[in-house]
Amino acid sequence: MKQIAFLITVLFCTSTLSALAPQRSLVGQSHRISRVDMQLTWEPRDPVNGSPVIYRVKPSVELTSLTGKWQNRPIFFEFDQASGMWNGFAGVGIDAAQGVHDLILTAKLPNGAVVTSTHTVTIRKATYRSIALRVPQRYTEPDAETLARIRQEQALKKEAFNRVGPSRLWSGSFKTPVDDIITGQFGTERTFNRRRQSVHQGLDLRASIGTPIAAMNGGEVVLAREMFYEGGFVVIDHGQGLMTLYMHLSEFRVKAGDRVNQGQIIGLSGNTGRVTAPHLHVSVRWQGIYLDPQKLIGLAF
Ligand SMILES: [Zn+2]
Structure with a gap:
């Protein structure tokens, strides 16, 4: 049974300009509020210091690309047609603190909209000799x-x-x-x-x-x-x-x-x-x- 992080619902708008500079006038720009669920699972179930990790994302809508940020490093997700999931490789450093860490996902939709969501992954401490x-x-x-x-x-x-x-x-x-x-x-x-x-x-x-x-x-x-x-x-x-x-x-x-x-x-x-x-x-x-x-x-x- 794979561990499932909480489902994230994200609000986004189609205008990247207004997303970057919300204080500016919004007149004349089209806005559409949508919901995208990003279901995240990973292997191994309990990552420890030194673990390689495969992140799998099942989005509720079609994406054109998906990238991640984990431990300040990029994750390059690839779409797997057979499972309908996006898979990305990452790792946990030997020095990483145990506890909750953020995985930030950035998805692009066919209409050009960009959706980001933050997920939490718990790292456990490995004991070494x-x-x-x-x-x-x-x-x-x-x-x-x-x-x-x-x-x-x-x-x-x-x-x-x-x-x-x-x-x-x-x-x-x-x-x-x-x-x-x-x-x-x-x-x-x-x-x-x-x-x-x-x-x-x-x-x-x-x-x-x-x-x-x-x-x-x-x-x-x-x-x-x-x-x-x-x-x-x-x-x-x-x-x-x-x-x-x-x-x-x-x-x-x-x-x-x-x-x-x-x-x-x-x-x-x-x-x-x-x-x-x-x-x-x-x-x-x-x-x-x-x-x-x-x-x-x-x-x-
Ligand atoms: Zn050696």
Whole structure:
């Protein structure tokens, strides 16, 4: 049973000018008051920190477009003919406060009218573990040369991560990049060499060196190169600000600019970068927010 937010009835008028500047004279403008119900549901039923979320909207009237704003980020809704619903992908950041958050919907009607409505979604707090790790000292206390490299690589990542377009390059559910056991959960608070603390922003999967790594879904490769922390690093842009990141690879099978299909081998796993043992680290990013890859894989699109 899907959770249903309250139905929202919205008043709107056909004149955008009067909506923007109601203090001006309304003489000569046509006004029509209408009612539009936007029925909102979402999956998973109880979003927590790190959850990817699919929002589904069933409007009472035909729309020409629907966009959303959630956590100050755009949601690009797409109409599904079979269900008569508009579906949009979003996520909940690991740092998002628990409690009630707003989802603002903006719909365009065939007559040009714009309808906005505000809906509330409750975020619950996920509990994550804490662990201590030991890595070579150069990863916790990098020297000046390494710091310069790290800064350069941060700029490259920023550029790659900044891409947010409305088109969706993925289709269907996301699949695991390697079929092996989980050795590190998303959200774990980690202490490196008793000093540096960070939250694990991805999922670690056991993978011996040379294991083929598959793209979790279709998209475009935006980065494929060696980096200090990430080692052999591939980033796939799936569109709408959704990306998957694959780290510690020993070999690449793709380059930046390549289009990939779900299941396509993008590289071989390894032990490059900041690792304690060979494994694949996979991260999921949505518009600057890291999401739990396990939850994304479990989500039915
Ligand atoms: Zn990891």
